[in-house]
Amino acid sequence: MTYSNLLKLAVAIISFSAPGAHATDVMSVDTMPDNPSFDIQKASITKEGNALKFRMEVAGAAGEKQPKAIGKLAGSDVYSYVWPTSFDPSLVGFSPDTGILAFAATSHPDFDDTPLFDEDGDGDAANDGRIWHSHWVVLNKTDECGPTGLKVRDIKKGEVFDLPKTWPELPLFIDSPGWHPSFTQTSIEILVPFEKSATLVGASFDGVTSALRVNANAHAPLLCVSAVFEVASGDLSLPGKID
Template identity: 45%
Template structure:
């Protein structure tokens, strides 16, 4: 699945502009009774509207109602996420260039806080920019990219101080029955206008020994496109 994702990203980056514009701006998927309803994606989209970028995913029902069981420890704890992988470059969201797959994620984790400047965000759904990278040590084949000890890479102002390429901007996550939505300012993110994307629901896990990879994709509940080939196109909202 990871190989398909990376190949799909490369293909999206080389498509002629006329063909990119012809692609459907949203991604629709058939319901799957084997997938838990709150993570069973049936439609996902990214649009721009009124100076904002709107990330929206519709699931079969009860969006946001499933959250990980608390463990009482950071080590080995779990994260649930609604994720929008994109073709953005990591430099577009404040990191060094060409670091991996840039994704916006709406996440919930009851056992730790990773808000900017020490803000508390456990027990609530909240948003992150993350940079994902391939790692065969992870059950899902991907990790949030680690920051090696002793290095000082470029990070955004709202980086939470953890050794990962993760950003914690204060963009609210909202739910409405079957839909999850995150709205972020368009200003400073002009590259999103020509981006491609996909939609994923997933579970992540913190390494039990706090070794790299520190945060792995452990379970992929559903991929909107079925192939992680980023077929969606960001379009002006209706």
């Protein structure tokens, strides 16, 4: 084991295991030399005035790797940087107690799910899916999605739920709030305004990089987590705390 990995392991043990320790960032002890753009080094959520700053540091060029377009929605891929949280989904307008609320930055060239925003400024708000953008999603466990066992919660015909004002009218628990990711060479950062951000201090989170896939038949489960590149904690235990 290299000195760098030993140091990361020591930090992780102190953060996760010491009695009374106050974990803030989630430090990853895994390495993925073959996929550095999604090799998490550290995930954090911090309070910045009346906002939360979601940040993830990776080993390679953040945001560089994007899915290949296949020319249609069904069967297409989504790449994502994700912060699963302990927030109740009602925080952003979904019905309460409906799953795991996660914030995500995604790229998917075959469809656009931010109808209120024209990310590339070309006058067409329906062709921007390839550009990294943000979502709130509610995740559910399911055997229907194979080894990962996770999907974005579906909204089936006839079901009625509370939904955010910026819901993109897809049959999914997904919100498109329009907060834009910013990238450095090895990090992604998104600032999300919250009027009552102080009430979120102490909430838990984790960091995940993953791929999702639209069902080849375009029906429920519509959007499965098809591959998990890395979980910062190793076990999705949400050890991070908002500081």
